[in-house]
Amino acid sequence: MxxxxxxxxxxxxxxxxxxxxxxxxxFYLRRFARAQIRDDRAMLLKSPLVPGVSLIAxxxxxxxxxxxxxxxxxxxxxxxxxxxLVLDGLxxxxxxxxxxxxxxxxxxxxxxxxxxxxxIRCIYEPGDPLRMVVVDKDAGGEDDSRNxxxxxxxxPLIGIVERGSExxxxxxxxxxxxxxxxxERIVAVCGTAPAPYGDGLASRxxxxxxFRLWLGRCGSLADRNMLGAVPGCAMLARRDTxxxxxxxxxxxxxxxxxxxxxxxxxxxxxxxxxxxxxICYVRPPATVSQLRASALADQRExxxxxxxxxxxxxxxxxxxxxxxxxxxLETIAYLLVAVGLAGGWIKxxxxxxxxxxxxxxxxxxxxxxxxxxxxxxxxxADPRRLFQLFLAAxxxxxxxxxxxxxxxxAGLRKRAPRPVAAS
Amino acid sequence: MIGRAIAAAVxxxxxxxxxxxxxxxxxxxxxxxxxxxxxxxxxxxPVIREALxxxxxxxxxxxxxxxxxxxxxxxxxxxxxxVHTAVSGGARDRLWELSLELSxxxxxxxxxxxxxxxxxxxxxERLALACLFEPCRRIAGxxxxxxxxxxxxxVRFAAARGLAYSDDLKDVERVFELAVSQNSLARVLLTEVLxxxxxxxxEGVVAExxxxxxxxxxxxxxxxxxxxxxxxxxxxxxxxxxxxNPEIRQLTLRLLPMVPSxxxxxxxxxxxxxxxxxxxxxxxxxxxxxxxxxxxxxGLAHFLKWGDQEMSRAAADSLAEIPPKxxxxxxxxxxLPGTSATQPTRPDGKSAPQKAARV
Numbered sequence: 001m002x003x004x005x006x007x008x009x010x011x012x013x014x015x016x017x018x019x020x021x022x023x024x025x026x027f028y029l030r031r032f033a034r035a036q037i038r039d040d041r042a043m044l045l046k047s048p049l050v051p052g053v054s055l056i057a058x059x060x061x062x063x064x065x066x067x068x069x070x071x072x073x074x075x076x077x078x079x080x081x082x083x084x085l086v087l088d089g090l091x092x093x094x095x096x097x098x099x100x101x102x103x104x105x106x107x108x109x110x111x112x113x114x115x116x117x118x119x120i121r122c123i124y125e126p127g128d129p130l131r132m133v134v135v136d137k138d139a140g141g142e143d144d145s146r147n148x149x150x151x152x153x154x155x156p157l158i159g160i161v162e163r164g165s166e167x168x169x170x171x172x173x174x175x176x177x178x179x180x181x182x183x184e185r186i187v188a189v190c191g192t193a194p195a196p197y198g199d200g201l202a203s204r205x206x207x208x209x210x211f212r213l214w215l216g217r218c219g220s221l222a223d224r225n226m227l228g229a230v231p232g233c234a235m236l237a238r239r240d241t242x243x244x245x246x247x248x249x250x251x252x253x254x255x256x257x258x259x260x261x262x263x264x265x266x267x268x269x270x271x272x273x274x275x276x277x278x279i280c281y282v283r284p285p286a287t288v289s290q291l292r293a294s295a296l297a298d299q300r301e302x303x304x305x306x307x308x309x310x311x312x313x314x315x316x317x318x319x320x321x322x323x324x325x326x327x328x329l330e331t332i333a334y335l336l337v338a339v340g341l342a343g344g345w346i347k348x349x350x351x352x353x354x355x356x357x358x359x360x361x362x363x364x365x366x367x368x369x370x371x372x373x374x375x376x377x378x379x380x381a382d383p384r385r386l387f388q389l390f391l392a393a394x395x396x397x398x399x400x401x402x403x404x405x406x407x408x409x410a411g412l413r414k415r416a417p418r419p420v421a422a423s
Numbered sequence: 424m425i426g427r428a429i430a431a432a433v434x435x436x437x438x439x440x441x442x443x444x445x446x447x448x449x450x451x452x453x454x455x456x457x458x459x460x461x462x463x464x465x466x467x468x469p470v471i472r473e474a475l476x477x478x479x480x481x482x483x484x485x486x487x488x489x490x491x492x493x494x495x496x497x498x499x500x501x502x503x504x505x506v507h508t509a510v511s512g513g514a515r516d517r518l519w520e521l522s523l524e525l526s527x528x529x530x531x532x533x534x535x536x537x538x539x540x541x542x543x544x545x546x547x548e549r550l551a552l553a554c555l556f557e558p559c560r561r562i563a564g565x566x567x568x569x570x571x572x573x574x575x576x577x578v579r580f581a582a583a584r585g586l587a588y589s590d591d592l593k594d595v596e597r598v599f600e601l602a603v604s605q606n607s608l609a610r611v612l613l614t615e616v617l618x619x620x621x622x623x624x625x626e627g628v629v630a631e632x633x634x635x636x637x638x639x640x641x642x643x644x645x646x647x648x649x650x651x652x653x654x655x656x657x658x659x660x661x662x663x664x665x666x667x668n669p670e671i672r673q674l675t676l677r678l679l680p681m682v683p684s685x686x687x688x689x690x691x692x693x694x695x696x697x698x699x700x701x702x703x704x705x706x707x708x709x710x711x712x713x714x715x716x717x718x719x720x721x722g723l724a725h726f727l728k729w730g731d732q733e734m735s736r737a738a739a740d741s742l743a744e745i746p747p748k749x750x751x752x753x754x755x756x757x758x759l760p761g762t763s764a765t766q767p768t769r770p771d772g773k774s775a776p777q778k779a780a781r782v
Binding site: 019180370 | 424425426428429432433435436439440443446447450451453454455456457458540541576606607608610611612614615646647649650652732
């Protein structure tokens, strides 16, 4: 009898901690929104003082969607940038498609091989006046391809946009602005904000999820200088720091956590900054299967970081608690209550306590995310949509949340090295 | 025990829900007000813009604009700032004259004293635009001098941008000092407004900053001078090329082609070709080509023959910039690996060396 009470008490404590994290994130993001009122993009675009960026991207196929993604990256607005595209283990036919698409011819560019990656077959440059380098290499997965791209990149900054993300053409001007504010200390910048959401229930669940993530994992962790990469964000990092951290091994989150570790080990004050602007975000999910896919992708990143990092890495214990321990305890509590009630071993008041600790607190947390996000914005939202979203917290926690717990637990299973994402 | 735990949980969640409901009601009210204001603005802004354009076209009918200044002041300010980007010369002066007439500039001056940093920053931003008009400068000049002492970075930058339009070189020098002493973002934002004063600054405060013993200050000054991307009258840079800090050496080598040529500068470049640090030597190779220094040809020829791929290409580039001796050296060495063996033929029938491709 005592142990379920303690479990419920633990879940209450976790929920309260999450509540205060959302509140803290809201204050931080509001401060930030009030700090930036000027549009400096035009000046950043033409100033020769802005450092160059090598955008890195990988392609695991030659589909029209992949080529479209690369075209969009080439249209980014930035003064000095190049795109380093890695063709990861493509067959001759696919390489030929890329060659034809950009009129590629062999380049004199070399790889400095500072990070380990699968062998490079050839480096190409386009015949058209595009700021682009294409690296054709043996298959090695996403992280391996990114390391190959970093070896070939020759700018002091490395930029990354995830494949499934929507991004603004001037995303990297916004990111580099943060870096220029304190170039000595800032080693990396992440930029994201919740996407505009649709009208269906799945879209609202996705919006609630993104609000919690933005306030908790972005705002609150950035305030404590524990920021890691979050799904759909655009990232800018100093190449020398990425090299010191050992490059990519288990995804973006793992990379950022290692950046924290490397910067701490250097013994100098440092910061990983957040640009909380809607410059880059995950496409808003419109169906439950898209919600599932996005939850699983995020969970895989967290699983990768948990496996490769020390548990005491900043930010990781809270991620472990929220994304693994709480879903596990909740699921066990539901099962025990269901079995106990059916067998008559526990009373109904115990079920009520578990419901209050899980469903009740879950509803309040999602509602808090909605109102705290409003506090963090300078402009007001459409009242009708805001109210609908506030109410969506109730169905979210009556069914969807329980399914999501199972997805989160399933997402932690061990996986093979990450393949290059298909569009 | 469970009964007490449930009671505590219900109480906690009730308090929590009450707080959230309060915040929700506030957010809904704010959202409604925002939407109402947006609807009104949407209707009135085109009319205000029309009235402003008519006024700028020569109409002296101020009655309508005075009315908007009373009833829709915020929209009128937005209209003025929007039209400002589309006009220049006399029309722009007339626009700022109108802003003075309708006391918009005075409002902004009052806002510079606000305790709200956002309001203060906005006010200085707007005054920076208005200061393109001399009578506005007379009103806001002192405020901007105070603004560059503000504890907030953004407010300081906004004030500095306005101050850079001053006719008094001392004010511009203060802006330069701010740019040099602050972060890289300050330099990016202020370099552009300082560019029109580059020559005057180089004759005084820039030269002084380059003589400073504070290396950070020297580096910032060199960065600004480079970012102006124009010829500047700076002397004695050869001292910096011979200095101990490699970053200063490299930045100076990059700046040398933009300053008046002197035998000392040329000698410093030739000397820098033998710098122990490869990146400095590379900058010297590029500078030698841009300055067309014949005395650097033996050093360039050495790099062409013995340098790594990047150095050898840069040396070939520079030699190609120093005809005819540089060309002769290139012809002696023949085509670089990976370049076409056939060379373009000049109209006089002689063969010109092919410029090596840049990496």
